[in-house]
Amino acid sequence: MCGIFAYLNFGVSRERRYILQVLFNGLRRLEYRGYDSAGISIDDSLPPSATSSSSSSSSTSISSSLLVFRQEGNIESLVKSVYEDVAATELNLEESFSVHAGIAHTRWATHGEPAPRNSHPQTSGAGNDFLVVHNGVITNYEVLKATLVRHGFTFESETDTEVIPKLAKFVFEKANEAEGDQPVTFSQVVLEVMRHLEGAYALIFKSKHYPNELIACKRGSPLLLGVKELNEDASNGSTLHDSQFLSKNGQPKELFLSSDANAIVEHTKKVLVIEDGEVLHIKDGGVSILKFDNAKGRHGAAPSRPSSVQRALSILDMEVEQINKGNYEHYMQKEIHEQPESVTTTMRGRLIRGGSCKAKSVLLGGLKDHLKTIRRSRRIVFVGCGTSYNAALASRPILEELSDVPVTMEVASDLLDRQGPIYREDTAVFVSQSGETADTLNALEYASENGALCVGITNTVGSAIARHTHCGVHINAGAEIGVASTKAYTSQIVVMAMLALAIGGDTISNRARREAIIDGLCDLPNKVREVLKLDAEMKELAKLLIAEQSLLVFGRGYNYATALEGALKVKEVALMHSEGILAGEMKHGPLALVDENLPIVVIATRDACFSKQQSVIQQLHARKGRLIVMCSKGDAASVCPGDSYRVIEVPIVEDCLQPVINIVPLQLLAYHLTVLRGYNVDQPRNLAKSVTTQ
Secondary structure (H helix, E strand, O other), X not given: OOEEEEXXXXXXXXXXXXXXXXXXXXXXXXXXXXXXXXXXXXXXXXXXXXXXXXXXXXXXXXXXXXXXXXXXXXHHHHHHHHHHHHHHHOOOOOOEEEEEEEEEEEEOOOOOOXXXXXXXXXXXXXXXXXXXXXXXXXXXXXXXXXXXHHOOOOOOOOOOOOHHHHHHHHHHHHHHHHHOOOOOOHHHHHHHHHHHOOEEEEEEEEEOOOOOOEEEEEEEOOOEEEEEEOOHHHHOOOOOOOOOHHHOOOOOEEEEEEOOHHHOOOOOOEEEEOOOOEEEXXXXXXXXXXXEOOOOOOOOOOOOOEEEEOOOOEEOOOOHHHHOOOOOOOHHHHHHHOHHHXXXXXXXXXXXXXXXXXXXXXXXXXXXXXXXXXXXXXXXXXXXXXXXXXXXXXXXXXXXXXXXXXEEEEEHHHHHHHOOOOOOOEEEEEEEOOOOOHHHHHHXXXXXXXXXXXXXXXXXXXXXXXXXXXXXXXXXXXXXOOOOOOHXXXXXXXXXXXXXXXXXXXXXXXXXXXXXXXXXXXXXXXXXXXXXXXXXXXXXXXXXXXXXXXXXEEEOHHHHHHHHXXXXXXXXHXXXXXXXXXXXXXXXXXXXXXXXXXXXXXEEOOOOOXXXXXXXXXXXXXXXXXXEEXXXXXXXXXXXXXXXXXXXXXXXXXXXXXXXXXHHHHHHHHHHHHHHOOOOOOOOOOOOOOOOOO
């Protein structure tokens, strides 16, 4: 769940100050992936013979040493520390480099506490012969560490990453002893290192033995290359999609490596999504790509026999404005208020209109060739984690109703722990905002091995889930930076409602129901705008709850998922104990907690469970429960038996779409609770957005 970033300028003069700013800004864009520590590496001053060179030939200049800066805390702590160190050492920030490679990392701690010694870049030793930034987990690091210790290496950190640069140094020294006058290349060193690594990883290598070169490789963790050619007029744009473009040496360009497109899009839209098993070698302004011929997958040892491949660049379909906060104070606030637009974008081009100017059917292009197979499935299995699991749970009733196919729910990690049965006749639907969630990816690999049809629902084009499923749907919610998912959740529900419509078919028996849902989808953005007007009311409610230690949320039917997700949002960002409870289970334990002090949210909007929720409210009222009731507009008087309740009235929509509306007030409540309690709403304690480790 870390973020890695690298910047290399070739044939264009850049001051050290500019290089630092690019690296720092790249880390800021990736900070949602981890923010407990960070670090960067840049070059020290060039030798006098190299400083005067401004042509591409300067790529052979030898840096005198590599500078490494590491700091506990967020990115701004690192920035402050670096500039303090620079001032203390009188390092010249105005010194220019016509070619320079810098690497950077922001960390979410997995092995070892947040501390400078555990921060990246991790080093091969005192001389910084090899440096590595890493996202992922090396599962066999203890074996590698024991071997390296026997060969005289000492370790300073508790990380799994430290074995990688030390292994690179060991390979480098052994190869040079064997080769004599024919020195080993940087890519040969890294390929040998990869053969010994097990687990999921994305890596960027930098070495003083190979100045102004970078190596990037991955297996299971995301990594992209961004290319900005600085004299594009000379090529007349003819090389934008030419696979030969990457290998062209000598042309001035800037190259960016990143865990996420968010850190690249402000520089260039031309990217290459690096595939598993690929090794990119950046040298002399060109990029060569090696790929293992028979990659075994994410958890096996790396195979042998790499071969050279050519890849074409693609164009990012996103704008810088999507990753800026605009006029909002926080990303979470912005993303909550973006939901009318994100829901609209999710549906765009997928609701087919009939002659009466009303949408009559749903078209999901990524599924159209597989719908018959899905309809014939013995069951549909939803697999997800956290918020994505809750979105699938909210959609299960309508999918069962329209498809007549049994639908089961699986938490990805639990499915793997149990080795739950998955059959060839099953359709497994993998739901993940990032498309890189480690447990969900492992479950995907497991289901694929068992022969199931694998469907992906993700927000990230080109993600691992998008690439490795047989078919799927992108939710198109736009970039979501806040760690606590909001607009991706509502867009996932919308996509899965459309999935139910697509699978269910247009039979006479369900036509009226289908058309009511489709009409509801068309009007949904307006209803979300309406419910967002409760913002001030939710802030007032948050003020009443600011000192509370616990919160219960009761829901059932479609809104059991709303209870789980609302409670999850509160605990994620406000750091307040909250629990979503199935209201039908109230008398089987949770009722013992009810008293006049504990705040309880009851979701009682109009659906098939409405009368049952009214009974729940009466029973809680009889026990003097401190109730906050969410009901449909106009129902306050009939739902609430007394005037001591806090009532949240929300717009009425079709029951299967009501979770999209009902979650918004709870998102706003969680947001305001967090801000009022003085916590960082975009960077919750101990959490990161893309969970790329188990």
